[in-house]
Amino acid sequence: MATAAKMMTTTWSDGACLVPDWPAPAGVRALSTTRHGGFSQGKYSSLNLGDHVGDDPQAVLANRRRLEELVSGTPCWLNQVHGKTVVDAAAFTATENRPDADAGYARQAGVICTVMTADCLPVLLCDDRGLVVAAAHAGWRGLLDGVLEATVAAMSVPGERLLAWFGPAIGPTAFEVGDEVRRAFLARDAGAARAFVPGAVDGKWLADIFLLARQRLTACGVERVFGGNCCTVNDPERFFSYRRDGQTGRMATMVWLDR
Structure with a gap:
C-alpha cells in the first residue's frame, strides 16, 4: 500500500525548498523547489x-x-513533451541540447535528474542500494501512455527494489477532467475507476493523479511510495499552478547520487 510521508522544509536564503522524507539510501539526494527564493517578478515571483x-x-x-x-x-533540463521517452541524463548534463523527453535516469554520481512542473506530478525514484536514480514528469497524458513504466524499465532494477516519491501536484479536489480522460484510463485499467469521483457538472470528474500514479507503479512492483500530500492549486503561497493561474512559473524536482 502507498504510504504518504511528510516533507521537511530546508531554509534557502529568502526562500525554501522541500526535501523528500523517504527512506532513500545514503548517497541519494533529492529536493523540490517552491516558488520562493528567486529573482522573477509578477506572476513568476519569484523562483521561476x-x-x-x-x-x-x-x-x-x-x-x-x-x-x-x-x-x-x-x-539535466528536459524539453518535456507529455510523452514517455526516458533518457540517460548523463548524456545531456554538459550540453545545451535538451532532449525531447519526460524522464531521466542516472547511475553516475553528480548527474542531476530534473523535471519541471506547475501542476503535473513529479515522480522521483531510486533503488534501495543507491546505485540508480530517476525523475519523471507525469502529467495525465504521459501517465496514461506509460511514462512511469518506461522509467522503471530504464532503471533496469526490479520494482521490488525501488522507492518512489511524489512531489507537489494538482490534488484530487482540484483536478477536474472530462469523460474522455476517465474513459482513456479505464480502457487501460478498470481499477483506475477508484481514482475518479463525479464532479459538480455532468460529464466532469475529479481525478486523483497521485492514486493513478500509485496504481501504475504497483503494477510494476513498486510498493514503497511516499509523498503525494501537497496540492499545487490549493497552496498559492508555496507553489506555482498552471490550472489556477494560467500564466505562471515552473518548479523543479530533482534527484541525484552524491559524489
Whole structure:
C-alpha cells in the first residue's frame, strides 16, 4: 500500500525548498523547489525556473544559477513533451541540447535528474542500494501512455527494489477532467475507476493523479511510495499552478547520487 510521508522544509536564503522524507539510501539526494527564493517578478515571483513561459530570461538565468549553487551541479533540463521517452541524463548534463523527453535516469554520481512542473506530478525514484536514480514528469497524458513504466524499465532494477516519491501536484479536489480522460484510463485499467469521483457538472470528474500514479507503479512492483500530500492549486503561497493561474512559473524536482 502507498504510504504518504511528510516533507521537511530546508531554509534557502529568502526562500525554501522541500526535501523528500523517504527512506532513500545514503548517497541519494533529492529536493523540490517552491516558488520562493528567486529573482522573477509578477506572476513568476519569484523562483521561476522555466525559460519557456514568458519570464525575463535574465531572471530565469539568475534563478537557475542560484539552484546550481544549492545543488553544487548542473541539472539535466528536459524539453518535456507529455510523452514517455526516458533518457540517460548523463548524456545531456554538459550540453545545451535538451532532449525531447519526460524522464531521466542516472547511475553516475553528480548527474542531476530534473523535471519541471506547475501542476503535473513529479515522480522521483531510486533503488534501495543507491546505485540508480530517476525523475519523471507525469502529467495525465504521459501517465496514461506509460511514462512511469518506461522509467522503471530504464532503471533496469526490479520494482521490488525501488522507492518512489511524489512531489507537489494538482490534488484530487482540484483536478477536474472530462469523460474522455476517465474513459482513456479505464480502457487501460478498470481499477483506475477508484481514482475518479463525479464532479459538480455532468460529464466532469475529479481525478486523483497521485492514486493513478500509485496504481501504475504497483503494477510494476513498486510498493514503497511516499509523498503525494501537497496540492499545487490549493497552496498559492508555496507553489506555482498552471490550472489556477494560467500564466505562471515552473518548479523543479530533482534527484541525484552524491559524489
